[in-house]
Amino acid sequence: MTRSGFVALAGRPNVGKSTLVNAMVGRKVAIVSDKPQTTRRAIRGVVTSADFQLVLTDLPGVQRPRDALTARMQKRVETELSEADAALFVVNGDQGIGGAGDRFIAEALSQANLPIVIAVNKTDRMNHTKTVKALVFVTEQLGLPDAEVFPISARTGKGVPALTEYLASLLPEGPFYFPPEDHSDQPEDVMLAELVREQVLLRTRQEVPHAVEVQVEEIEERDNLTTVRAIMWVETESQKGILIGHHGKMIKSIGTAARKEIERELADHVHLDLSVRVRRSWRADDALLDRLGIT
Numbered sequence: 001m002t003r004s005g006f007v008a009l010a011g012r013p014n015v016g017k018s019t020l021v022n023a024m025v026g027r028k029v030a031i032v033s034d035k036p037q038t039t040r041r042a043i044r045g046v047v048t049s050a051d052f053q054l055v056l057t058d059l060p061g062v063q064r065p066r067d068a069l070t071a072r073m074q075k076r077v078e079t080e081l082s083e084a085d086a087a088l089f090v091v092n093g094d095q096g097i098g099g100a101g102d103r104f105i106a107e108a109l110s111q112a113n114l115p116i117v118i119a120v121n122k123t124d125r126m127n128h129t130k131t132v133k134a135l136v137f138v139t140e141q142l143g144l145p146d147a148e149v150f151p152i153s154a155r156t157g158k159g160v161p162a163l164t165e166y167l168a169s170l171l172p173e174g175p176f177y178f179p180p181e182d183h184s185d186q187p188e189d190v191m192l193a194e195l196v197r198e199q200v201l202l203r204t205r206q207e208v209p210h211a212v213e214v215q216v217e218e219i220e221e222r223d224n225l226t227t228v229r230a231i232m233w234v235e236t237e238s239q240k241g242i243l244i245g246h247h248g249k250m251i252k253s254i255g256t257a258a259r260k261e262i263e264r265e266l267a268d269h270v271h272l273d274l275s276v277r278v279r280r281s282w283r284a285d286d287a288l289l290d291r292l293g294i295t
């Protein structure tokens, strides 16, 4: 009999959730960057072995609603938790655990009535004493006394198989939800848009990364060439200027790098037609959020 089910990932921005999903799935499904709050959508990774299938929901950072975007994120968190079989709370062992952000999440999880597993991540940056201290703190101070705690490094993979096995043991018996060859349930246009956004995040700073949303308008396949038309939405003319860059250098660099990633994803030659458009305050614009598929 196989086991299958859903595990909701929670954790402050930047603790390494996306990296962990990639490590568990064994390939790149969620985009990774060093900018907080990369993940706006609940991206799923699917880990399939001979006897279990574990569907990971990479939750956006749990936070108090501030605008239409974060309010949607918060609602998504509650929905995902209510549909999950277990929750995986990732904390950054390398930096102080137990701040307001961690406590807010711990509180949300303690109300969810689910088995909770805590992964203390980034142990590759910690010595033995620091690791032990972090494990003791998490066990005793986070207000989740029944949670099972695992030290891991999402980056090196250390501790990840043991964590995966334990999570799998929490799943109910049942048939697989996805064909074993599937790794993600994201539609193709969203997947490709995220590959473009990843390149923007790697090249921009401060408010720009969070002001950019990418929309793939068209994917057209013809004669061994796939043409992808994408728009990078920003909120101000000056952000548009930054994304275009001096003599178009920035948009060229984003486009070249994103095209390579998209070619790898589609296993085809790709022409990427990339443009920048200004739409003031898209983050508060419900109609645009709907069109971008952020539910």
Ligand SMILES: Nc1nc2c(ncn2[C@@H]2O[C@H](COP(=O)(O)OP(=O)(O)OP(=O)(O)O)[C@@H](O)[C@H]2O)c(=O)[nH]1
Pocket: 011, 012, 013, 014, 015, 016, 017, 018, 019, 020, 031, 032, 033, 034, 035, 036, 037, 038, 039, 060, 061, 121, 122, 123, 124, 125, 152, 153, 154, 155, 156
């Ligand atoms: N040293 C070390 N760095 C890590 C580890 N896991 C993640 N990182 C780094 O931490 C940063 C954030 O990782 P992400 O996976 O994007 O974090 P996240 O929690 O998904 O972030 P959001 O999606 O913004 O909430 C990246 O620079 C990663 O390379 C780890 O185990 N060790």
